[in-house]
Amino acid sequence: QGLLKSEQQCKLHPKKMLKLGMYSDVSKFTHSGGYVWISECCPARFTSVFNGSLFEESCHAPAVLLKLIYHWACQTSVANVANWVKVDNMYMKRFYTLLRSVCSVALSQHMPMLGGLGKVVEVGVISLGTTSQDGQQRQVKVEVLGVLDREAKLIRLRAVDPPGDGDRSYKKRFAKILEPLAVWVHKESLIVTDLTVDKGTLNGMGYRHVLQTPTAEAAFKNSNANVMNYLRSIVPRMFQSTLSLLSRQIIQQFLNELVWREMYGSSPATTFDNILKHIAEQVRMDHKETLLTRLTKVSTDPFRQWQFVTETPPAQDSPKRGRKPNQSE
Structure with missing residues (x-):
């Protein structure tokens, strides 16, 4: 799906490409099964296979985060997600904020100008x-x-x-x-x-x-x-019961998610597929900042037209009425 980078470079020697290897002690990198990026120029340095991805620095395994993405796409209630996936509400809230940032960037990149001559x-x-x-x-x-x-x-x-x-x-x-x-x-x-x-x-x-x-x-x-x-x-x-508690910035995050779902989320399946495509699009980007840093920055200013990437992933649907975001997320 492109959720992990397929290539990594040495941070000390940027032109040196890393090779994928297996660490002798599997318990050292448990979430990756022992797989790690290694380099000939710096044999003592190891780079996580999750470097530059949405899974970076997470205390949960990738399978758990994929379940969160799936339930976000399906708009499962927060209580059920917490019960089924076994993550606390604060972590879920932060992770869903990152997904809304992906929506914000995708709209900046792929939403065409509206109207035109005579329209x-x-x-x-x-x-x-x-x-x-x-x-x-x-x-x-x-x-x-x-x-x-x-x-x-x-x-x-x-x-x-x-x-x-x-x-x-x-x-x-x-x-x-x-x-x-x-x-x-x-x-x-x-x-x-x-x-x-x-x-x-x-x-x-x-x-x-x-x-x-x-x-x-x-x-x-x-x-x-x-x-x-x-x-x-x-x-x-x-925003029926929470409007008074929300800042304009957070309200805009949810509005961006709603617009994104209208464009890319006519069903839970297409919502899931398209959010994965837009996450992968951000992972592929070669940028000085990590993906998590970029998405956090987007969350602080969801009003901005963010321009990070140029490649357009094909959406599976023509725009149809999607499902409104679950604000309790």
Whole structure:
């Protein structure tokens, strides 16, 4: 599957390739069955076969991590995973964060720009918030931008901080919310949205073809009903009881996972196959940083367009409705 590097170089002599060997004491490298990378230039140095992989530095055997990936793909409940795979919740949480980072990088690498000349792109925004126990006060926690390519059935989502109490500028608010469109959407697309989105901001960004309808109802052909239905029915369910506990960064991690599943995860089997392909893609990359370091860095900034690799693994499915991430992960 390409989850391990097929070649390793000596860290002291970068041009010297290592050879795969067997350590005399199998108990020294238990998870690899004694296999280890050795070098002629530095015979006293050994390099783990897991170096540069997702299995590096793990206290668990690769088989355990593969089970975690499988259950992540199947969206098995956290309680069942902990019971069946015998890992604690904190380890599971950290490992699933790494998988969401793989999703973030894959979207940066493989998600095409949405729309194009004469193609419809629906744009919508919702606010997610928390309500006080007495139900009297509601506080907006985050605003979520949804962008849907109607023909390709591809969606992008972005979590945006709501404006502060002292900042009520309508133009400034939408300039911030709609900022990702410059990277996501072709300028020649037909943008379809409702009256809650500022048309002037879209025009100012170079989108000349903007159609606003008074309501997001499916009865109107040229409405943003599809993306608004998605934003209202799918997205809020991910954060039903935990929204107040999550930072915008973590919310974006889950949104990236959701978008990735829509593109690559129409079934548990294809989800599993495609996440393995995208992990392998990162393993193949020749980079000064380890895979774990890179993925941890991605997790701290899931909003960024990460560009690490160029090779595109073929997905097994055309984009279809996937399954929403299990936020309790």
